[in-house]
Amino acid sequence: MPQTLISVLNRRETPSVQDVIEAEDEAFIKVPGSFTCLNPECQQICSWKPGRGRPQVFCSRRCKKRYDAVQARLMQEVERIEAVLERSPASTTAEQKAIRSMLAQRRYALRHYGIDYQEFQGEANQGTA
Numbered sequence: 001m002p003q004t005l006i007s008v009l010n011r012r013e014t015p016s017v018q019d020v021i022e023a024e025d026e027a028f029i030k031v032p033g034s035f036t037c038l039n040p041e042c043q044q045i046c047s048w049k050p051g052r053g054r055p056q057v058f059c060s061r062r063c064k065k066r067y068d069a070v071q072a073r074l075m076q077e078v079e080r081i082e083a084v085l086e087r088s089p090a091s092t093t094a095e096q097k098a099i100r101s102m103l104a105q106r107r108y109a110l111r112h113y114g115i116d117y118q119e120f121q122g123e124a125n126q127g128t129a
């Protein structure tokens, strides 16, 4: 099995800082130094650069703004749909299915924008309310 930082450190009883630094060199599995831009709509590469300043996770200010805007819009839509459902529940099975699907799709999309809502429990509660 390939060596990870943890498996190298596990060979030492009480690892020191020096052991951790050495283990980083010994470890076969390295931490990736590059990722795609955090904006799910973008495929640009952002790379880790050691040193001062916050590491870049968005390729541009434009991508950061777009990410924030889409995240905010999706969250507003989920909250708005949930508020409507609270006031007036779906009256038919078709409506229920459609509205649940709308919410599930937005929650799914939001996971790509760093938001992990709890699974919609409508299915499990169906018929018991």
Ligand SMILES: [Zn+2]
Pocket: 037, 038, 039, 042, 043, 044, 058, 059, 060, 063
């Ligand atoms: Zn980007």
